[in-house]
Amino acid sequence: MNIQASLVVEEVKKVFEQVKNDNEIDSKLEIIGLDYSYICHYDPVLEEVVVDSGSAVNLPNKLPLIHKTICYDDRDIGVHRDGQLEYLYSSPIILGSELKYLLVCTSTAKQDSLMLLILELLASFISARLETHIKLQEIFLKNDHMKQITETVSAGSLSVDKFGTILLLNEVGAEMLGVTAEEVLGKPIFEVLDNQAFSLNVLNTRKPILDREIKIKINKGQYYFLLSSVPLYDNLNDPIGVLFHFKDIRKEVEMIVNTKSFFHFDDIIYQCEEMKDLIQLAKKAALQDSSILIEGESGTGKELIAQSIHNYSNRSNKPFIVIDCSAIPRNLVESELFGYEEGSFTGSHKGGRMGKFERANGGTVFLDEIGEMPLEIQSKLLRVIQSRSITRVGGHEPIPINIRIIAATNRNLAHEVAEGSFRHDLYYRLNVINLFVPALRDRKGDLPLLIHKLMEKTAKREKREVPHLSNRVMEVLENYEWPGNIRELENTMERAVILANGEIDYQQLPKRLLELENINVSSIPVQTEHVVNQTAQKPKTVMEQQLIISALKASNGNKSKAAKQLGIARSTLYEKMYQYKLL
Template sequence: MTDVKDESILKKAWDRFVRSEEVNGPWERTVDAAIFSSWQRSRAYGVDPWQIQGARCLSPEEIQHKKHAYRELIEISIPLMEQLYDLVKGSGFMVTLCDQNGILIKVIGDEQTLQHAQEIQFVEGADWSEQAMGTNAIGTCLYLDSPLQVFAAEHYSLACQWWTCSAAPIHRFTGERIGVLNMSGPSAKVHAHTLGMVVSAVWAIENQIRLIEKNRNDEMMQRYLEATVQALNDGVAIVDDALRILKVNALFLKIFGLSEADLQGVFLERVLQFQGDSHLLSGSRAITHKELKVFVPSSSREVRVFIDIQPIFGKHSEKMGSLVLFKEVKKVRQLVNHITDSRAKVTFSDIIGQTDVFVDCLTEAKLAARSDATVLLMGESGTGKDLFAQAIHHESLRRNKPFIAINCGAIPRDLLGSELFGYVEGAFTGARKGGSAGKFELADGGTLFLDEIGEMSLEMQVLLLRVLQSKEIIRIGGQEVLPVDVRMIAATNKDLHEEVLRGHFREDLFYRLHVIPIHLPALRERKQDIPLFVEHFIKQFSEQLGRNVHSMAPDALLHLMHAPWAGNVRELQNVLERAVLRANGGVLSLEHLPKDLLLKEQVEAYPRALNLPIKEEIKKDALIRSIRQCRGNFKEAAKYLGISRSTLYRQLDKYGLRAEGRGFE
């Protein structure tokens, strides 16, 4: 044994310290500085230096819970604790493992040594922190976070002074302290090398912990990678530099109709054949959103995809492989249509009208919805051709597919082709990288509504006719033929037959479109529907504009019935929106209508208006609406209309409406 401290000197120094109230004294020079500082802390903690056994110990249940929490550290440490114990076996030494708070969680030693340890409660579950036992190798090592040997009377508590203890803290790779390894034995057998043995064992434990944590982190990263790859909305293939498949996700298998068994150790180019660009994966540059056809030899399937390729490089910039992402084109189209809400929102029940001529149009449109035949909607601007197009689609078997609308008159003629048919990369100056799909592709499986088709140039009519005949398109600047399944609805405010005679519209295209012609009447041809529109728009705009308008005065309604309505329903809608915005009360009157809408002979009061030579059913309807507004009270109705009660009764008798107000409530 070497480097043995003088136990008697230490004992005297300890005795003087614990009996004296002085902080410093002659004993300070005979005690190691770290030990002396610990004595001072122990006194401040209120530790009893005369205690002959540990004061704190966990219950059996708490001990089991603690062991379970530290089971990994215990499992790693036991083999090294046993090796350490084998070196000192029979010498009275024991090996202990503690948690980061100084609680003993594993003890190894011979029976006699363990019995001595039990006498001072140096057992599993005991608390040997500085706060509990004062200066000791376990607790002080934790405080200093460094290896430490405490000999005999260097211990603050009398219970420990028969022992010499060597302890070292155990850390994770992150620096987090997770426990302490300690070796304790008779003070007479103290040796400086004991601490070195403990430090070496701790080093081995920490290396084992690092290895386990690295393996765990590697596994976790592998699982994260797996979860990420599977969670992507793309088909994923990870390949090495030789294009051998390393990993694919479930969506990749679904897109190409493959199984994992088909792919183990297989080269990607044997599974998928990239048409038109066989060297696509060989390069070292990233590729973004390239559209191409992929042939699957195992099933003889052809799949159209967007492909993204991200090369993977090593630390020396050598290419190690690639991450390849696949998006099925038809799925992308569906997603775009969903995001842009490319759906028909109008149904036949949303369309307003009860006149015979209009009901006939609805009947024709409902019949058209049952077939896939081309529909030609004709009528003046503002008659609701777009609403009919949406309703026909909504009632058809294509209702869950896209509804794509394009106004042929609103797009410059030289751009209409690329809008309809799409274009390939480089087709013209400013063409988007990767090209762009046209409306026909976006509408695939659904309905394409061509509004104002009469504005289409003759050159474009030729291309449209070809698509209607072949059900195929070729993108502008491209050569590849793409099949499309689209139901066509066209609309025009022109007389296309007259346009054909004038040479402005192709006759063959006209007959292709004229399979189911529907002529929508102008508003002046269905004036009996005006009260329905008035009621609908007043309610709509009152809600939108935060107004409390609920009706229109009969004289104002009659003036609307006589207006020419060159802009049809759209003009009426605009007039009513402006009127609701200007209204101060709950009833719209003449003052709320635009002056240029009213004819000179229509600005008289309502009593005179009743005598105008207008259709009798309109007069009758105005009376009924006014009396209903007054809940069947004729007196209030006469006042509301600005006429005498006798005049009201004469009008009621004329139309057979008197009957004591029956039917007006």
């Protein structure tokens, strides 16, 4: 049973504080180890326990260690002070039936029964205090039940006694700190961890510290933990130790909003050959850790492809962090990506802050609009990819990270490289596997599938029936170029479903779709003069309707030419056609 001398001193002080109030102690009493080493002594002048080996009892060179309270009446063992012969008294301090220390003192009286009684009582009291402390340590800090509990949690758990001796370290904590429990148990915590955050100060403040972000340097590198420190007390409300609970911040951020990906390959709607080839290649790429560059116009679904790759990979249960390179202010790009240390700039958070790359540890970083990234940050991103580590702004120690990078752009990066606006070395690092997402206008066979799926999605959300889509509206949708791709199509169909009253017709479509010049006039239900109910209409409206019909026929259905012939805007022509049911 190993006991630190500081613990003995602490408990001896408490014993004498309680005893001296009721009894006058006029002798110098000393605690010594079995190797005759000095521990502490009671000074009757100061009336307190002190640690000062220079004023200790002058012990003889040889002292037999006797397992009972005794007065050494052999004159050869007597101690001389001021010419007077003194007798040495000792009493054993026993822990668990094992002799650990001796309480010794001197007196001019030989075989003083009162001295023997006082000595034995003090030694027994000290023994009881030490045993109680040790038992409480076992109960609160290192009992088997606590060990079982700490091994079931996903965070690190470490307990120390009130002097900082490590008594328990669970397996998770040992792995996080890069040590084994066998290596550190019984050692002072300050020898194992140099971080001041693992402090015993909570024993003085009696206030726990919860989830404080700390930086700690261990053999594996520099890491950031959320640390909680909880003081522990015995049934007398005396401090006995501290329980430290620590979590890897990067694992904690997996719970943060927007760190999860929701789309899978099964969510992608397609039947054209171009998309089949793309999905097949993306699935193969997902099973590797190589960087991926996804190219395509805005709105083609590049992020949907990126999320599907992440969810198809072995990183699917880790964070998926999206970084919109075009949305982060230029002066904050570096701190947002790589984080910063406390005090690195005005307004920085206390304790610093993790960057997005750290938050993505173990998972995937999706660099959207990578072509917008400033050149000076491109060089730092290149170093991250090469070294697999980041350095916070204001910091010096590299922090290892394990991430997979997927980048996306609507620019022609090869052209950007040729013009010098994008680093060629970063381009080649990112473009290990290239995926090109075709524009919607090149996926004509997929359009009807997408339209009906988007209609069902909106109808379900709005809790209404899916409206009927007329053939002539489908023809307009198929003839449109869709410069905004799937994003524009989704918005268009959402609008149409919300405005429809059972059927989607021209009036539910945006005007820009109706201003096409290649709609076949035969698809328009043109009403001739003799079928118009002239009795229900004023002569002016009849004439206006006939003029529009004549202009459409003369222009072969070309709305722009018909509007020009009539001297009105195309939008006005469409309004008139809708009014007279010519659409």
